[in-house]
Amino acid sequence: MPESLEAVGRAAKAASRVLAGLGAAEKNSLLLNLADLLEAERTALLAANAADMEEAKRSGLSPALRDRLHLSPERLFSMTGDLRRVAALEDPTGRVLDGRILDSGLRLVRRRTPLGVIAAIYEARPNVTVDIASLCLKTGNAVILRGGRETRRSNEALAGIIRGALRERKLPEESVQTLPGDDRKLLHALLRLDRYIDMLIPRGGPELQEFCRENSRIPVIAGGIGVCHIFVDKSARQDLALPVLANAKVQRPGVCNSVETALIHQDIAPDFVPALAACLGDKGVSLHHDAKAGSLLPGDCPCPFFPLEEGELDREWLSLDLNLVVVRDLDEAVEHINRHGSGHSDAILTESMENAERFIRLVDSAAVYVNASTRFTDGAQFGLGAEAAVSTQKLHARGPLALEALTTYKWTGYGAYSVRE
């Protein structure tokens, strides 16, 4: 354990005690002030990001990752807009969840409290720095941020402004600390810091998730990997199903709630598969088909198409690629989703009430939709403000990780020198 990291943990824990004592008004005013500061410092922020972008280009970072890294003036204002929205949300801490008077006269109250210290590991999106910091501060938590190497300058600039906002309010600067993103040893040591850190949020690819799951002594919120499905049932309205599939695949293919696999009921596949290819043809989508779907694609298919390869059904594409699979019925679709999905977001398109309810009951995912795009799974869309991540595990929090997920609760009992019988 590097001495300095130990000190980071200790300082975070100390800061968390101060934050836990703040009222909602103090925390909100801190966030609003931070939003003002970020806008006031936009020239410096955009310059830092431009330098990151320059280096990313030189080092050959993919266009998709460069797009995520890029901080435009519009994105900066969208970020501060989110910050102000978080400030406006209700503070969940302090809220009484339940309580009762026990037979012994003990008055029991269960109340939401901050978690303490949260660590987040993420990759190239500077807005994540502000999203996570603001959600943590709003809930009275200290946070340790480990952004990607490629976004170092942007994150340092953002963190500097956050520290300034804390300083102005005479709050501990160690409430939000950043770690360098290029030290794997440091990451490993961080995962052992369970003495100080209460929750770990890894936002990144399967390799990072696996590394954290294997090595972390801190409870981990796994998530962020979306292998999402849309099942087109035989009763679905095909003309309306096409735009839903297009939305789920094309609107923002690089995010976790975009669709990976379309499961088509065999009875409508002869019509629907060619119609889908036609619909996606001018949108640049490539199809990866099973044997049945392949036999239904027209010779002059407007999409590039390929037979499905090993592992592609379990893969998060993050690109304009779509798996196309013909299934016998709803049960086969459900089985496919529970086997290959990541428990993120899955949808059924159907006119059958019975099938809709059955699908909702049997699909074991964080978000399950009837006649809607998978793209809705998102903290802001759900009205939760920003999100710290999307959890695909079932413990603690499932789906968009927002304010409530950054809290715990404490039981308090008030007695009169009460003893247990």
Added chain:
Amino acid sequence: MPESLEAVGRAAKAASRVLAGLGAAEKNSLLLNLADLLEAERTALLAANAADMEEAKRSGLSPALRDRLHLSPERLFSMTGDLRRVAALEDPTGRVLDGRILDSGLRLVRRRTPLGVIAAIYEARPNVTVDIASLCLKTGNAVILRGGRETRRSNEALAGIIRGALRERKLPEESVQTLPGDDRKLLHALLRLDRYIDMLIPRGGPELQEFCRENSRIPVIAGGIGVCHIFVDKSARQDLALPVLANAKVQRPGVCNSVETALIHQDIAPDFVPALAACLGDKGVSLHHDAKAGSLLPGDCPCPFFPLEEGELDREWLSLDLNLVVVRDLDEAVEHINRHGSGHSDAILTESMENAERFIRLVDSAAVYVNASTRFTDGAQFGLGAEAAVSTQKLHARGPLALEALTTYKWTGYGAYSVRE
């Protein structure tokens, strides 16, 4: 991974899908029937337990552990009483937590659902088998139980009856499966079964907790270790404080919510330390004191007393031993608790409203009491029915782990072929 264990996991997952579809009435009637069956089979159950007890005596198991292992007719009826109480509790699954209509018209609902498959590892208490199985069945979860080696026959007899109850209702027997308690390799393999198991509850000593934390790929609910404190503030009513400390130490010393350390405010220590020794003297308590407390113990102290040794402040005694430490003030008491405590249950005895609130705010434990014994931390005491464990971690569930803690939730969205803008 042993092939058979893989099969256990797969069967549990399949059973969990059946259980998740049951209504509250079906689950309650299963539990009530199980209570009847356990009582009807009491002769066989007590005989199996007597055989375990015989072997435990031969193998030199400690009297404390033998007491935990022992199933008397009274304990059996207390167990079936708990079962009927669990049946009478409200089923948390199916309950809508919240929901809203999004701007796009999507109707969003967040609803409690079963977790799926739960694994529990525990030691010599046969009633835990029934407690955990009943809480899991009530919430629609399948469960894999790994009891201690020393309680093998009792657990097999109990599991046999549970399987019989499931069979009578035509429910999968694999809803409740048991693993042998003497195979460490099998335990290690179990911890890797995250594909099938959604939550792991280790109930046992620090070694088991540490083993699970290090090796489990399944999310773990850490807990069950109680290093509990009572701080006697200078304003406390000393005559009333004595019975609270006696209750917390003596009433049932072998359980996790009994007190380990009394922290005494220095201003009252000259009176209170000798009074406490006198009060505990005829109850067989041994005192482990710091220098200041030692100097205040009378020469004819009615308790055996020893200077505190390295590590004893961090140790769960589970016996009639009590650490005695004199502190400068409330802040030193809080610091002591947050450093040495296990985040289980801690109390302040005081007449100061301000100190009570400060203690509650700053002590980072699952249950914090004002003027009450730590012994109250318990699912049945809290009105939650039985408990599967007591969590000392902050994620997912804190304190007594009862029905709600065995559930997760699912977001469902109903649209009209809705797409995201």
